[in-house]
Structures are given as structure tokens and as C-alpha cells.
Amino acid sequence: MKHHIIVRNANASDVPHIYKLLIPFVEKKIILQRDEDNIFQHLQEFLVAECDGKIAGVVCAHIYGKNLAELRSLVVDPEYQKHGIGRLLVEGCEQWVNDLGVAKVFALTYVTGFFTKLGYRVVSKESLPHKVWTVCVHCSRFAHCDEVAVEKKMSDAPIMPMSILPIIEVDE
Numbered sequence: 001m002k003h004h005i006i007v008r009n010a011n012a013s014d015v016p017h018i019y020k021l022l023i024p025f026v027e028k029k030i031i032l033q034r035d036e037d038n039i040f041q042h043l044q045e046f047l048v049a050e051c052d053g054k055i056a057g058v059v060c061a062h063i064y065g066k067n068l069a070e071l072r073s074l075v076v077d078p079e080y081q082k083h084g085i086g087r088l089l090v091e092g093c094e095q096w097v098n099d100l101g102v103a104k105v106f107a108l109t110y111v112t113g114f115f116t117k118l119g120y121r122v123v124s125k126e127s128l129p130h131k132v133w134t135v136c137v138h139c140s141r142f143a144h145c146d147e148v149a150v151e152k153k154m155s156d157a158p159i160m161p162m163s164i165l166p167i168i169e170v171d172e
Ligand SMILES: CC(C)(COP(=O)(O)OP(=O)(O)OC[C@H]1O[C@@H](n2cnc3c(N)ncnc32)[C@H](O)[C@@H]1OP(=O)(O)O)[C@@H](O)C(=O)NCCC(=O)NCCS
Pocket: 025, 030, 031, 073, 074, 075, 076, 077, 080, 081, 082, 083, 084, 085, 086, 087, 088, 107, 108, 109, 110, 111, 112, 113, 114, 115, 117
């Protein structure tokens, strides 16, 4: 069976689905907690992957300045993992960030192998500007953060025109 997957900007009706999708990963402390209000307040930063009409994945890109944006809240529903959805979400964000003229994207992650496969390189956390830690202070692991920092220059990203956000079909 073919699945039809589309990556698009999130809208208000996606918020409860995004919230529900994030919960198990928040509970495992893989991503930072967000309530529905927080998702609404940052809604323009979110992309979702819709698979056969269901929200199967989400990612958020937060811009710090001309030289830096962070990928946050990247999650693919376990039922849909390993079908290329994570890649589509990250590449969709890169495309969007690049269109906005921001030079570099980074993430703090436990899935370093996933990001290096997508062209990211591991960097020291100390190389990131102090302002990126403002949300991390709310994390219970802040004092002993064991996430790895990865980054990618947008000049190294394969860029498609913004009008062509990824749409693919994958086998089950
Ligand atoms: C990490 C995550 C988003 C990946 O999503 P996904 O849809 O399964 O990933 P994709 O299928 O697009 O994988 C793209 C490539 O990365 C590889 N990959 C996926 N997860 C990987 C991992 N944990 N380690 C190493 N490589 C991985 C895939 O094999 C694939 O390689 P290929 O192109 O050679 O086949 C998903 O596993 C997830 O939601 N994990 C839990 C939450 C999380 O850790 N989020 C990251 C927060 S920064």
C-alpha cells in the first residue's frame, strides 16, 4: 500500500494533534515540554508531515538571528518512523530557513546519527551563543545536559524553491 505524505506549514487545527504527538517524547525527556498555548504562540514556526490525512510528524524552526536558527520539537510518530518523514521535515525546515536568509541551522539532539546522515556536523555546545540556552533552563537536565550539538550551513543544503514543499509517496 502506498502512503501519501505531504509536508506543510502547521495551522490552528493541527495544534491538538501536535500536542498529542509530542507528549510521549516530552515524558521521555527527549524534547522540551510545550503546552497547547505555547504551540499556538509559535505556530508559524511549525511544519507538519501529513500522512494519509493524519499528522505523522512535526518540527519547529526557531530563528535567533541572521546567522542562526534551531530545529526543535522534531518528532515522527513511531508508527511512521523510518519512512523518510524525519528527513522531509528537516529538509523542509532548511528550505524555509534558507528562504528567509538565515545562514545556519543547529539542533541539540540524542539522535546524532540521524542528523549526520542529513549533512549535519557535530560541534561543541560551547560554540553556540548564550541566547540559545534560554529555553533550556526550564529543562530538568539543564545542569547535566548530555545532548549533542549538530549544525549545518545552509550553503551546504540542497535547496528547492519554497513553493515545492516535499510531497512523496512511500510503500508501507
Ligand atoms: C529521529 C526521528 C525524527 C527520525 O525520523 P524518521 O522519519 O524515522 O527518519 P527518516 O526515515 O527520515 O531517516 C532518514 C535517515 O536517517 C536514518 N536514521 C533515522 N533515525 C536514525 C537514528 N536514530 N540514528 C541514525 N540514523 C537514523 C534513517 O535510516 C535514514 O537513512 P537512509 O536515508 O540512509 O535510509 C524519529 O526517529 C523520532 O521521532 N525520534 C524520537 C524523537 C527524537 O529523538 N527527535 C529528535 C529531537 S532533536
